[in-house]
Amino acid sequence: MSTSEPVATPEGHVVLDAEDMRRVLTRISHEIVEKSRGAQDLLLLGIPTRGVDLARRIGERIEQIEGVPVPVGSIDPTMYRDDLRRRPPRALQPTTIPATGIDDRIVVLVDDVLFSGRTVRAALDALNEFGRPRAVRLAVLIDRGHRDLPIRADHVGRNVTTNPEDVVSVSVAAVDGADSVVVTAGMPAPARVEEGTR
Amino acid sequence: MKRHLLSSADLSREEALLVLDTAKEMSSLARQSVRKLPALRGRTVVNLFFEDSTRTRISFEAAAKRLSADVINFSAKGSSVSKGESLKDTALTLQAMGADAVVIRHSSSGAAHRLAATDWIDAGVVNAGDGTHEHPTQALLDAYTLRRHLNDGTGDLAGKRITIVGDVLHSRVVRSNVLLLQTLGAEVTLAAPPTLFPVGVDAWPCEISYDLDEALVDRDAVMMLRVQRERMNASYFPSEREYSMRYGLDARRVALLADHAIVMHPGPMNRGMEISAEVADSDRSVIVEQVTNGVSVRMAVLYLLLGGQSEADPGDTGVGGEGR
Numbered sequence: 001m002s003t004s005e006p007v008a009t010p011e012g013h014v015v016l017d018a019e020d021m022r023r024v025l026t027r028i029s030h031e032i033v034e035k036s037r038g039a040q041d042l043l044l045l046g047i048p049t050r051g052v053d054l055a056r057r058i059g060e061r062i063e064q065i066e067g068v069p070v071p072v073g074s075i076d077p078t079m080y081r082d083d084l085r086r087r088p089p090r091a092l093q094p095t096t097i098p099a100t101g102i103d104d105r106i107v108v109l110v111d112d113v114l115f116s117g118r119t120v121r122a123a124l125d126a127l128n129e130f131g132r133p134r135a136v137r138l139a140v141l142i143d144r145g146h147r148d149l150p151i152r153a154d155h156v157g158r159n160v161t162t163n164p165e166d167v168v169s170v171s172v173a174a175v176d177g178a179d180s181v182v183v184t185a186g187m188p189a190p191a192r193v194e195e196g197t198r
Numbered sequence: 199m200k201r202h203l204l205s206s207a208d209l210s211r212e213e214a215l216l217v218l219d220t221a222k223e224m225s226s227l228a229r230q231s232v233r234k235l236p237a238l239r240g241r242t243v244v245n246l247f248f249e250d251s252t253r254t255r256i257s258f259e260a261a262a263k264r265l266s267a268d269v270i271n272f273s274a275k276g277s278s279v280s281k282g283e284s285l286k287d288t289a290l291t292l293q294a295m296g297a298d299a300v301v302i303r304h305s306s307s308g309a310a311h312r313l314a315a316t317d318w319i320d321a322g323v324v325n326a327g328d329g330t331h332e333h334p335t336q337a338l339l340d341a342y343t344l345r346r347h348l349n350d351g352t353g354d355l356a357g358k359r360i361t362i363v364g365d366v367l368h369s370r371v372v373r374s375n376v377l378l379l380q381t382l383g384a385e386v387t388l389a390a391p392p393t394l395f396p397v398g399v400d401a402w403p404c405e406i407s408y409d410l411d412e413a414l415v416d417r418d419a420v421m422m423l424r425v426q427r428e429r430m431n432a433s434y435f436p437s438e439r440e441y442s443m444r445y446g447l448d449a450r451r452v453a454l455l456a457d458h459a460i461v462m463h464p465g466p467m468n469r470g471m472e473i474s475a476e477v478a479d480s481d482r483s484v485i486v487e488q489v490t491n492g493v494s495v496r497m498a499v500l501y502l503l504l505g506g507q508s509e510a511d512p513g514d515t516g517v518g519g520e521g522r
Contacts, residue, residue: 076223079237079505089506091216092223097230129232
């Protein structure tokens with residue numbers, strides 16, 4: 001991988017800054033178009049919260065590249081999680097399936113961090129409720145390893161080597177005011193941990 | 199979220215908004231033709247109805263089934279209760295059957311609280327109406343409906359002016375509504391004949407009026423209450439005709455409201471009594487929508503009470519899941 005040397009800050013290592021993130025999303029957009037041979041039947045579904053914004057940005061990029069609008073929505077896997085009973089009840093996030101439906105489309109799930117794979121598994125189950133896509137692909141900004149399930153991403157922004165207890169915090173401009181990915185060692189600080197690491 | 203939902207007063211502003219926001223997502227999924235969600239698979243919800251009810255029981259049943267829970271309906275008629283079984287023995291039976299939640303409607307105020315406060319049963323208790331005391335899920339669905347029409351379906355109801363009209367004395371809906379609407383920042387006026395206000399109503403966090411016309415001017419919503427003849431053991435007003443003239447909602451009175459105002463009724467309606475058929479069927483009326491919203495709100499309540507790890511259940515501490 002073309003990993004630039006991580007920058008150490010008191011808060012942790014900056015893995016991607018705003019410029020890196022822009023380039024990474026552009027590359028992922030090109031990869032998606034290449035793999036699908038165009039944007040014709042593409043449909044992007046972001047996994048809340050930050051995956052939704054990433055999906056929107058990839059969708060805009062693909063439209064610039066191919067000149068075809070790409071439907072973008074969101075899918076909340078919360079009620080399909082296997083650890084639902086093991087944690088306090090979680091607030092639900094919006095699920096918005098574009099009016100085109102997902103039948104016979106190439107659906108690309110977009111998330112910020114791929115870790116155990118359980119969120120993606122739950123999202124695949126949630127997807128079942130809405131129809132039968134021709135194919136489902138997975139695009140993630142960060143793959144941090146430590147999978148619990150046989151799941152892999154088709155498009156990865158950056159592979160990052162982490163310890164299981166490290167915290168990967170993804171910030172996106174639309175939600176957090178700025179774009180960045182920061183890895184913090186050891187036990188997480190309570191703030192802003194949930195989204196980056198799910 | 200606590201283990202039980204007994205009173206609107208139990209809900210903080212944040213908890214109330216969490217229920218409303220969750221209900222919004224439930225309703226959005228239903229609109230996108232997702233009929234069944236897996237969140238309560240393997241959980242058992244008992245509808246324990248000691249009092250007649252159509253819409254509330256069906257609404258809870260639909261909500262539980264859409265979340266994949268198993269539903270057991272228990273009505274006092276044709277059960278051991280008609281043979282004299284006490285609430286305690288009924289509760290112990292449900293406990294032995296492994297109920298995870300009990301939705302209870304009872305003609306005695308405090309029945310739900312009794313069930314929740316004792317160790318008869320471990321299940322979460324949802325108050326679906328206890329005597330003339332409270333009916334919190336009705337208040338939540340009313341707040342949801344108000345928020346949808348008056349505030350674009352987000353945030354609270356700060357500064358909204360709402361008038362509730364009619365049989366305040368016998369209404370559990372009004373008590374739950376006044377408490378919840380106050381939590382959400384709305385200004386509430388109650389309008390009724392003096393005989394239909396309970397003792398101590400002046401201590402409630404709301405305005406009181408005996409003049410309906412004055413209480414309707416420029417309001418954002420009006421909520422009509424059913425005149426509960428079955429609970430009336432004396433005559434509270436001279437005649438139905440007089441009640442209808444002084445406290446019934448007709449087209450002239452609807453015109454006094456703000457232009458965007460909505461007309462609500464918890465049902466069942468007495469058409470021609472507290473509300474004219476013309477108003478009930480007009481486009482200002484959201485009475486049918488309230489029923490639809492009721493299912494979403496009850497799904498949200500059941501999900502938040504039962505969907506996650508219960509506080510009573512030790513097991514996993516919540517740390518060590520996917521993120522950490």
